[in-house]
Amino acid sequence: MTPGQETAPADVIIVGSGAAGGMAAYTLTKAGLRCLMLEAGRAYDPQAEVNMLAPESDAPLRGSGTPDKPFGYFDATVDGGWEVTGEPYTSAPGSDFKWWRPRMLGGRTNHWGRHVPRWGAYDFKPFSRDGLGVDWPISYDDVAPFYDRVEKMIGVNGGPIGLENHPDSPAECLMPPPKPRIPEMLIKATAESMGIPVRAAHTAVLTRDMPDPVAPRAACYNASPCTRGCTIGAMFQTTTSFLPQAKATGKLTVQTDAMVSRVLTDKAGRATGVEYVDRKTGMRHEVKAKAVVLAAGTGETTRLLLNSGTPGRGLANSSGELGRNLTDSTGASFTAYIPGLAGRPRYNEDGIGGQHIYIPFWLYEQQKRGELDFARGYHFEVWGRFGVPSSNVLPRVWGADLKKAVRQASGATIGMALRGEMIPNKDTYCEIDPGVKDRFGIPVLRFAFRFSQHEINQIAHGRKTAHAIFTRMGGRILDDPTLSPEKIMAAGGEIIHELGTARMGADKRSSVVDGYGQAWDVDNLVLMDGAIFASGAHKNPTLTILALALRSSERLAARFKSGAFA
Template sequence: MFQIKEQTPEYDVCIVGSGAGGGMAAKVLSEAGLKVALMEAGPDFDPANPETQTQLKWSYESPRRGASTPTRNFGDFDMAYGGWQLKGEPYTHKNGTKFDWFRSRMVGGRTNHWGRISLRFGPLDFKRKDFDGKGDNWPISYEDVAPYYDKVDKLVGVFGTRENIPNEPDGYFLPPPKPRLHELYLKKSLKKVGIPVIPARMSMLTKKINDKRGVCFYCHQCSRSCSVYGDFSSSSVLVRPATETGNMDLYVDAMVREVTTNEEGKATGVSYINKHDRQEYRIKSKVVVLGASACGTARILLNSKSSRFPNGLANSSGVIGHYLHDSTGASRSAILPQLLDRTRYNEDGIQGMHVYTPWWLNDKKDLGFTRGYHIEYGGGMNMPGYGFGFGMENKNGKIPGPDGKMKKAGGYGLSLKDDVKRFYGAGVGFAGRGESVPQKDNYCEIDPSVVDQFGIPVLRFNYNWTDDEIQQAKHMHETFEEIIDALGGIPNGTKPGPESNYGLEDPGRIIHEVGTTRMGDDKKTSVTNRMSQTHDVPNLFVVDGGVFVSQADKNPTWTIMALAWRSSDYLIDELKKMNI
């Protein structure tokens, strides 16, 4: 037994989650003069703070030499506080299915870690059902979102080139970085086999856009978050400016339990657990905006039960948690013999790809699957590590040694040093990222018997890939084989087969989950309207990937931010009209 403590003052808007969607809503609404409470489940974070910054540090400066930890799944220097498993915050599965849920508990959320691949959805991506008859169309079109894509481009900054590819819309681009050596080989070789390779579109500043952010200096450490704000993180580009307005209060280490409502069914604020004193507090607000991630928002809504909403808040349709889907993913790597024994020079660049392959087969109807994928490329002379490609077999035997004879790589002492030098910079990697078809039977729900360390009921997942996604992964690997052959490369390992779904990653591993609070015009089959406002509760909005009807083969962040800005403008207008 404990008392829920009221906190004052009453805010105009309470926003849950400080990532791409919540951060954007916080910036737009606070700059419009609204009084905002921003709730974050983790600690505060500023990429420029030297006490927490890991940029420009050597691996030996970490007690674990940079290795991954339970709270740094991508390595000790990766700037996402969180991972697929968080101590005291479990989730469960049913029917033997798999789904891995990545959570980043800190101001800015996952945007402190993400690859910063910043792609617009295209006209086809909003209306896929018209072309393949599967899933559902979005209730909005590319034309509805395009003005907000433009706004995001100009505010955040994205490099790229205008290519005039129909379903890969061009935007307002900064100059792209030049291709590195392995990427020049890709451009030259893949042109011969009809696979396009164009400059990547990513949100690192290659040119100054304002006085508050620096320019990328190509240290190849974007996942550590940038101390000069040269890349995009919600913490530096959205939340900090919102705080500077004086109209926003930031609540950190605040685990939101539920959205509170009154007798009329309107949202009145949120109830949250303070992680430090384990007491429950209540924030009052006229409007609630949820941006806690697709699964995080679904969890909050499903836990927000009342006599008016016995199945969860805003869930008269019964579809909250359903249509959960993640991007598909499969990968491969190879050694390029022409890059063995490379001359050493600084080739760091941005972290990630300078070039990529957009989906190039939209007109093909006989692929065995209906939706496409793009290809991300890795390689270059990054911080050295041992093990990439050593001792791999190919059709001609072992990889040739310096004397031209076949040898098995590896060993210790001088032999090891020789191999490290020989293979350094000779590797290239390929990662396919594709669109899955949303399924109602892929969902998250509240586990009836498990709670987290704060006493909040946890999510339970049910998820299965369909043949569409499995065949897509098969096609990815066939394409990787074609690319390796065109490069004259030596593949690492063997091509996966049907026993592993052709190397298809488990759902959740690509960290692009969307769709749990999908938008639509029919309140019987959707949770929000086309402005991300819930059908059942007019003063409750969702600004994360939960509103997505389908994912496209693009990374979701740019669309999350565009829709959050669009929804925030609509909310401001509705408040002025006194409709909310």
């Protein structure tokens, strides 16, 4: 079915088909609402397109990244990345921000990292704890029932955490976690001997089959790189779960290659639909609906609003907060060669693709007592398994000796990737660049970005911790400890956890949407992606995006039922 074949306007237009858009489509169609999903990227079906088992050496450039395919040829990214042809963005002088855009049905869920920690009570009320940033209008208790349901819906494996500000999931919400690999066991033993906790990671990968009449998903068989996409549905992506399930209701129409350019409104200021550009023909179309859901991803959703409504001010921006309060996670990587792991017997330690364990932030008490010089937490995602060792751990030998050295060193390099919380600051925001348009004639975003001393100190602390763990293992540190923290930090946007720019709040004078993502100024416009976050956390955002999208979708469906859009 195409939009032209419809007999009546949809109840709801959903812009975007990633985590948030997928959840909206699933929930709203199950509630009986007719939805039109507009997705800028092309149609994509992992079951038809993904070769899960081809060796990386079969890929062009042996799988090395290029600007078109930042994570290599076999990675599921289609037409997306930090650079998208014909779709530029700009940076304010002195700012370095990299904006990842997916351009495919299912968005970033087709190739994401799948690490899905819950946020805790402090993460929703950061101002109350340390006087920085703002509190959310909702609390952990408001979101907890939705976390429970989302974990069961998408399939999350993991275990108890039992630490301050790391709420545990009820046991029935989680599938059993995989066993730690040998390098992970060593990291765990070493870190714990230093008083640093290590826990099973929470990962959106099935370790048990998930039967479903429409989109059955099988347990992970531990053998392939998940970022290519998963044809058996073991990793959560909307293209093998929510989208086919929503389509099966008969209530969902999906239009791909539909680049939405603005939200349309009537004289009363209510949303009437959207305008989109057909990416293949360049033709502009208008489609109507009773309500509009924006789930185009942080940045894109805000860009749409800035390009709608009043020129120069945008739509839903009476607070002036649209574009402000942008954050990304902080990031830095630390690696070491551990002689004790060299030459160990071979076994299959591929596992579920990502880390099996991680190090959650453990210093809230010390932070509260003022013993740390940074206000917000970080965690470590760890890695280490058999693979081709990098040249900097190999001796200068050739032929048979090199083969022997490679075998010996395989599986002896480990890494710890820091992900930390950034506090929103007034110098970090996005706005429309008045001088630049994309190939569709849509004005583009310009980003201003700056980390504060809190984030810089946090990176310095993380490096000290990681290096202390490596040293205790008898490891040789491979990253350069003499570089300044600023030099080793990922640039803004590189961790791809961008959040904020249309934050929620309790007061319409200082926020764009209410606690359900509903625009204060436009009551039939609901935002459902990371744009509405009032702040970030060191924990990855997507479980929270999904939980909030479920909560907002059910609220919207209830409003339809009560006649709000009759």
